[in-house]
Amino acid sequence: MLKVKTPKTGRARRELEKRAPKLVETEKKTLILHGTKTSHVLNAVLTEIYHLKKENxxxxxxxxxSIRPFEAGGETSLEFFSQKTDCGLFVVGTDTLNAENCAKDVNVICTFGSHSKKRPDNLVIGRFYDHHIYDxxxxxxxxxxxxxxxxxxxKMAPKMGSKPLIAFVGEGFESVEELKHLKEVLLELLRGEVVENLNLAGLDRIYVCTAVSSNRVFLSHCALRLxxxxxxxxxxxxVEVGPSMDLVVRRHRLPNEGLRKEAMKTASEHTKKKVKNVKGDPILGKTGKIYIPDQKLGEMALPNKARGVKRERREAKKNKDSNGQVPKKQKQGGLSTPST
Known part of the structure; x- marks a missing residue:
């Protein structure tokens, strides 16, 4: 177990606050490591990944x-590097072609040493959670x-730090468990910073991942021409600008259910409050119900001046005139006008 030290200075406290969990996480940094022995191909692959993600x-x-993923006790060094560098992703390259140490026991799971002949040009990609191996x-x-x-x-070369598009082509990414897991890890590795709005003029690259078979994925990096x-x-x-490679899935380890639930928790500030009587429909959109109480029209009080009263009086006056009744004389008063 790693020794946990409490901060004693203000600078150390501020540094720990930067590394503390946030409601909106920033882009995860990627840690790139070399194993016991790496080939020329793996050195080139790790270099290309570093140049594509140079800023983070x-x-x-x-x-x-001492780094041995998939082996008990061989992940302590990885967790030490994660705590030291505050990285959320890691890429480890290993390659050893030693035929004499090839083991016959298939139950032994070891990335280095005995099983290395069966796994040349090996690349291990994983994620950390709370500075511990997640998957x-x-x-x-x-x-x-x-x-x-x-x-x-x-002139068409993508600019450093630009936001890439990622396309996953093939049904295997939805049906095969290994490819579904690889899709999650590649998204974390290649997507960069998560943004809400994006300018179309700033799109200049795309990663195309094609599921060739149930365990093989073709990865290519292309530039976009508008x-x-x-x-x-x-x-x-x-326009393909490189690098490109075939990724053959060999082993994978999913997180346990308890760790997954803990990592997928949403902060209370970001939880949406449930709105009563409102539903979402893919065709109608946002729909809702409005409850109106019973309208008791018989008990409603009418206004003093109704609109139809004046009309009734005019009609009654016309009826009297037609029947020969003499209307009442108007009162004469006031000043009289002189005759000319």
């Missing part, structure tokens, strides 16, 4: 013999192509 990533180039996904890298292997107009379409919305074209 931290890389250690030294070899780490793990182990993939193998095949058919890797770096940025330098693509030729295109350099062209005229005759309407307000421009037409977009994809």
């Amino acid at each position: 990533s931290l890389r250690y180039t030294r070899k780490n013999d 793990l996904v182990e993939v193998g890298v095949e058919n890797f192509k770096s940025l330098q292997s693509f030729s295109y107009d350099k 062209k005229k379409s005759g309407t307000v919305i421009p037409r977009m074209e994809l």
Whole structure:
């Protein structure tokens, strides 16, 4: 277990407050590590990931013999690095081709050493929760192509720090458990900062993840070209700028149900209050019910001056005139006018 130290200075307290959980979390930093032995391909892959997330990533180039994901006791060093660097994601690359140490017991789960021959160019991606391992996904890298292997107009190169689009193509991301888990991890790794509004002119890149089979995903990085379409919305074209690779899912470990519920808790300030008698319909939209009390019209008091009273009086006066009754003489009074 890691030793927990209480802050003794104001600077240390402020630093801990920055790392404390927030209602709206900022973009998670990515920790990039090397395993016991890494090949030339894995070094290139880790370098490309670091350049794609340069603003929010931290890389250690030294070899780490004590980091062993999927093995009891081999995750302490990862948790130490998470607490030290305040990173929420990690990427570990391992590759060892030692045929003499190949184990025959399939129940032994070990990323390093005995099982390494079966898993060349191994990449482990995972997430932290409260500086502890939350979940793990182990993939193998095949058919890797770096940025330098693509030729295109350099003016179209995506800008550093721009918000990317992510497209997942294939039914496997909805039906296969391994690919569903890989989709969650790739979203956390590639999406960048979560925003509510986005300017269309700032979209210049997209990650396309295609489910080729039940355990293989083709990942490519493309630039977006905005062209005229005759309407307000421009037409977009994809130009592959790299890197691209095939990710073969080997092992994955989901979080237990108790840890998942604790990590998915929503703050009380962000919970929406339930509105009575209001429902949402996909066709009608927002609908509601209004309750009106019974209207007792018989007991309602009419106003003193009704609109129909004057008309009735005029009609009665006309009836009297038609019957030959002489109307009453008006009173004569006031000043008399002189005759001319």
